[in-house]
Amino acid sequence: MRRLGGAVLAIVLVAVLGVALVVWLNRDDELEPAAAASPADAATTIARGEYLVRAGSCFGCHTAPGGAPYAGGRAIETPFGVVHAPNLTPDATGLAGWTSDDFWRALHNGRARNGRLLYPAFPYPNYTRLARADSDAMFAYLQRLAPVAKPNRAHALRFPFDQQAALAVWRALFFRPARFAIDPARSPQWNRGAYLVETLGHCNACHSQRNVLGATAGPLDLAGGLIPIQNWYAPSLHDNREAGVGDWSEREVVALLQSGVSARGSVQGPMAEVVARSTRYLSDSDLVAMAIYLRALPPTERSAAPPNEAAAAPSERGARLYADRCANCHGERGEGVAGAYPALAGNRAIALSPPANLVHVVLRGGFPPTTAGNPRPFGMPPFATVLSDQDIADVLSHIRASWGQRAPAVSALEVSRYRGASSR
Amino acid sequence: MMFRKRFPPARRRVRACVAALLAIAAAALAGAVRAAPFEDTIAQRVLACTGCHGEQGRAGPDGYYPRLAGKPAGYLFNQLRNFRDERRHYALMNGLLALLDDAYLREIAAYFSSLDVPYPPPAPSSTAATLRERGEALVRRGDPARSLPACTQCHGDAMTGRAPFIPGLLGLSRDYLNAQLGAWRNGQRRAIEPDCMAQLARSLAPEEIGAVSAWLAAQPVPSHAQPASDAGAPLPIPCGGLAPPSAGR
Numbered sequence: 001m002r003r004l005g006g007a008v009l010a011i012v013l014v015a016v017l018g019v020a021l022v023v024w025l026n027r028d029d030e031l032e033p034a035a036a037a038s039p040a041d042a043a044t045t046i047a048r049g050e051y052l053v054r055a056g057s058c059f060g061c062h063t064a065p066g067g068a069p070y071a072g073g074r075a076i077e078t079p080f081g082v083v084h085a086p087n088l089t090p091d092a093t094g095l096a097g098w099t100s101d102d103f104w105r106a107l108h109n110g111r112a113r114n115g116r117l118l119y120p121a122f123p124y125p126n127y128t129r130l131a132r133a134d135s136d137a138m139f140a141y142l143q144r145l146a147p148v149a150k151p152n153r154a155h156a157l158r159f160p161f162d163q164q165a166a167l168a169v170w171r172a173l174f175f176r177p178a179r180f181a182i183d184p185a186r187s188p189q190w191n192r193g194a195y196l197v198e199t200l201g202h203c204n205a206c207h208s209q210r211n212v213l214g215a216t217a218g219p220l221d222l223a224g225g226l227i228p229i230q231n232w233y234a235p236s237l238h239d240n241r242e243a244g245v246g247d248w249s250e251r252e253v254v255a256l257l258q259s260g261v262s263a264r265g266s267v268q269g270p271m272a273e274v275v276a277r278s279t280r281y282l283s284d285s286d287l288v289a290m291a292i293y294l295r296a297l298p299p300t301e302r303s304a305a306p307p308n309e310a311a312a313a314p315s316e317r318g319a320r321l322y323a324d325r326c327a328n329c330h331g332e333r334g335e336g337v338a339g340a341y342p343a344l345a346g347n348r349a350i351a352l353s354p355p356a357n358l359v360h361v362v363l364r365g366g367f368p369p370t371t372a373g374n375p376r377p378f379g380m381p382p383f384a385t386v387l388s389d390q391d392i393a394d395v396l397s398h399i400r401a402s403w404g405q406r407a408p409a410v411s412a413l414e415v416s417r418y419r420g421a422s423s424r
Numbered sequence: 425m426m427f428r429k430r431f432p433p434a435r436r437r438v439r440a441c442v443a444a445l446l447a448i449a450a451a452a453l454a455g456a457v458r459a460a461p462f463e464d465t466i467a468q469r470v471l472a473c474t475g476c477h478g479e480q481g482r483a484g485p486d487g488y489y490p491r492l493a494g495k496p497a498g499y500l501f502n503q504l505r506n507f508r509d510e511r512r513h514y515a516l517m518n519g520l521l522a523l524l525d526d527a528y529l530r531e532i533a534a535y536f537s538s539l540d541v542p543y544p545p546p547a548p549s550s551t552a553a554t555l556r557e558r559g560e561a562l563v564r565r566g567d568p569a570r571s572l573p574a575c576t577q578c579h580g581d582a583m584t585g586r587a588p589f590i591p592g593l594l595g596l597s598r599d600y601l602n603a604q605l606g607a608w609r610n611g612q613r614r615a616i617e618p619d620c621m622a623q624l625a626r627s628l629a630p631e632e633i634g635a636v637s638a639w640l641a642a643q644p645v646p647s648h649a650q651p652a653s654d655a656g657a658p659l660p661i662p663c664g665g666l667a668p669p670s671a672g673r
Contacts, residue, residue: 065509065518066509272523337462340464340468365472365475366520367472367520370523375527377524377528378469380471380472381473381474382472382475382519383475386475
């Protein structure tokens with residue numbers, strides 16, 4: 001009896017200590033005071049806030065397709081269920097009644113005004129490093145939007161992910177409030193680039209691998225990963241054979257982020273959305289800063305291809321499909337048309353592993369975003385309704401084995417898996 | 425040796441002829457593959473559309489992808505925006521247009537609207553004559569007892585539409601018409617509010633939709649059919665898609 005009592009006591013003690021640890025690890029960082037601002041600065045602050053909100057890509061999630069800007073409502077599918085982005089306009093259903101302290105607390109500590117823990121689909125693991133003055137400017141801008149009455153939809157997450165306690169454990173494991181630290185050994189431009197890429201731009205939200213609990217290794221990891229649910233592959237920014245820009249010029253990086261196209265490649269899929277909703281609005285000097293930072297990322301070398309994956313072989317069927325469906329625009333030798341259709345020969349997007357993006361592009365086609373630098377983009381037709389999984393596998397395997405390229409073959413099974421994700 | 429030495433020029437000539445013939449054949453084959461040389465035109469830029477909607481937007485082969493050529497520009501522009509902003513749902517269209525701005529959509533709409541491409545004759549109708557008669561009555565007279573306006577009141581007596589926003593009703597397949605009226609009925613297809621077509625489709629019984637589609641799809645399109653340019657009589661019910669488009673993104 002006494003022994004049993006002792007065991008129970010021990011279990012209770014461990015549980016209490018565990019809960020105490022989780023609570024302690026979830027404590028808020030101390031409040032950073034708001035910057036003193038004179039009313040004369042208001043217009044400048046609001047304009048800067050709008051700029052920062054765009055740099056932070058807030059629009060993409062907080063605006064439903066065709067809906068009022070920043071009034072929320074977009075459903076974000078995650079492996080744990082659906083998260084509905086809330087209304088950010090100054091309506092009673094949105095951020096009316098919030099103070100700049102509340103807003104900074106949400107960005108910096110990942111907590112709502114009422115103290116509830118926020119889901120990290122909202123990228124506060126990145127925004128936590130935002131400067132208080134930037135947070136205040138963003139808030140000032142959002143408070144000046146026209147109020148839109150649009151009640152937030154409850155998230156639809158599976159048990160146990162719908163529990164605040166589970167979220168507290170997740171945060172205890174993967175999140176600490178942090179502040180952006182200037183690296184004095186680097187130039188001011190590099191530091192500005194780091195701030196934009198790691199904090200506001202939250203690039204690692206896509207460009208890194210997430211663990212089983214959906215956590216990234218942190219804002220400095222940009223080594224690439226398959227985006228959950230969407231199943232597009234966000235290529236590594238550390239690797240020049242993927243999306244690294246170590247061998248690009250600064251101007252080429254700026255052109256890509258500003259206009260969606262550059263002499264070295266164009267954006268597609270989720271990155272096209274990033275350009276359309278965010279980076280095309282950034283100033284030249286900020287884009288140059290991002291280019292400087294991205295060009296200086298430490299390169300990681302990966303083995304060319306896992307040895308068990310056989311390189312694709314050119315096939316007659318694939319060649320015939322290519323001649324019928326692709327050659328008219330991309331050229332008989334994959335040479336493309338400069339300024340209109342990307343070359344496939346020597347294009348690093350062709351060899352990416354997994355081949356997710358290639359399959360998506362063939363299935364859905366697409367237009368790069370309309371931007372000031374590319375106001376009338378050329379488009380590619382979708383082939384989802386005219387090519388079978390086997391057709392797409394054959395033509396992609398052919399391309400991956402042609403013009404000096406030696407990437408692994410694509411199977412019909414892989415195509416069918418991405419086709420499922422494509423129809424979302 | 426002697427023989428060879430005597431005849432080499434002839435052999436060379438034969439070889440040259442064969443080579444020339446081969447070169448011509450290769451050029452012809454290459455020409456067959458490379459159907460159209462690259463030209464920077466709006467037609468080239470919208471090959472993504474004509475892949476399904478047919479060359480020059482004259483409609484896809486199976487009747488599912490509707491004709492674009494010659495439709496009123498305002499109507500096409502509104503549909504492009506409806507797909508981009510997900511009032512209309514078709515994943516491939518939603519995805520293609522998601523990141524295109526109003527200015528470019530307006531240009532694409534104007535391009536397809538400007539094309540005057542002959543219509544094919546209507547597919548032979550397999551529907552009962554009584555069904556088509558019921559359809560014709562609804563199209564031409566509506567149902568005054570239910571205050572249901574006739575289709576022709578808005579789409580024109582010739583049913584070729586009214587510029588710039590109201591489309592013609594001819595030259596569309598029965599399947600496509602059924603699918604669109606059905607989609608309006610169940611909310612899959614929406615327009616800018618007030619959504620007059622949704623309201624009308626909901627007041628039609630499914631058999632009535634079938635009758636209207638059967639009759640319309642069996643009508644030939646007059647040659648060089650153009651939407652009427654006159655704004656005409658006031659519309660019987662308000663339609664949001666007819667207002668000047670609001671400022672886009």
